[in-house]
Amino acid sequence: MRYEPLVSVVTPVYNGASYLRECIESVLGQTYGNWDYTIVNNCSTDRTLDIALEYAAQNPRIRVHNNEAFVRVIENHNIAFRQISPQSKYCKVVAADDWIFPECLEKMVRLAEEHPSVAIVGAYGLCGTTVVHNGLPYPSTVVPGRELCRKSHMGEVYVFGAPTSVLFRSDIVRQRHTFYNEDNFHADTEACYEFLELHDFGFVHQVLTFRREQEESLTSYSMKINTYLPSILYILLRYGPKYLSDEELKFQLRKMLRGYYRYLGQQIFKWRGREFWSFHSKKLAAVGYPLSAARLAANAVSYALDLVLNPKRTAEAVGRRLRRIWAQPSR
Secondary structure (H helix, E strand, O other), X not given: OOOXXXXXXXXXXXXXXXXXXXXXXXXXXXXXXXXXXXXXXXOOOOOHHHHHHHHHHHOXXXXXXXXXXXXXXXXXXXXXXOOOOOOOOEEEEOOOOOEEOOOHHHHHHHHHHHOOOEEEEEEEEEEOOEEEOEOOOOOOOEEEHHHHHXXXXXXXXEOOXXXXXXXXXXXXXXXXXXXXXXXXXXXXXXXXXXXXXXXXXXEXXXXXXXXXXXXXXXXXXXXXXXXXXXXXXXXXXXXXXXXXXXXXXXXXXXXXXXXXXHHHHHHHHHOOOHHHHHHHHHHHHHOOOOOOHHHHHHHHHHHHHHHHHOHHXXXXXXXXXXXXXXXXXXX
16 A cells, blocks of 8 residues: 555635635545645635535544634635644645645655655646646756746746645644745745745646636735735845845846836826835835835836837737726626
């Protein structure tokens, strides 16, 4: 009989009744047999708790943890990490909106077992109908963590993705009480940069996870406010010195800030509200690069001139925007 190390699967959830059954069923449908599963209910007000308790009553490997008080999304993930079994060798997050393909645990664990230096395992995934995570040429399955993080900083690979997309060795999760940085919307990516300094990364060349984007989700909020840009800047400043040369870091920082201000300059004409500007102003100040009014104005002017002097491109952009609007289903 083949040895199967224990995998602790966790699902932190708030008001996830719409998709929670699909998520749970994907765990139950795994070809890998040795797992336990904890659903962490964050004071949901819909039928999330009822659904979770229903499955827990039917399967002794499923348990439900109820938070006594509502917490933020990343804090709820950390509570979930603290629920993993002391006997588990691996930990797998499956977000309540997401699900995993039947061979997900089997393929990820097999790679990690064959390569003890690997602390984090990723794979191709579906985001809606789009295959994501790229940059590692086949058949590369194990990459030194430092090399991968350098390539990621340089924009050559994209393999971290989202919490559902990776498997962690439980040892690294247990190293501290709060595994994810609760001040970072994209703490899952930060954790990869942090722990790959001393470990390797494994990659399965197969689509193993599915991620759904919803209007109410943190992902949708991130897209609306664009939390990605300040997060990338923060990660570059914090971890870039570990993985890049001085010249590479300077180049990437200039490139990052140039792109960031180009984006902000465009938003001047999109009637962004106070929430948007307050968010970016605070994030830039927090990393030591306070929002420059002069630089913002210069990029806004540059964008306005581009609209006026390139009417064909402007018309094409408007056309694309209108087509996206018309393509949206009516409510």
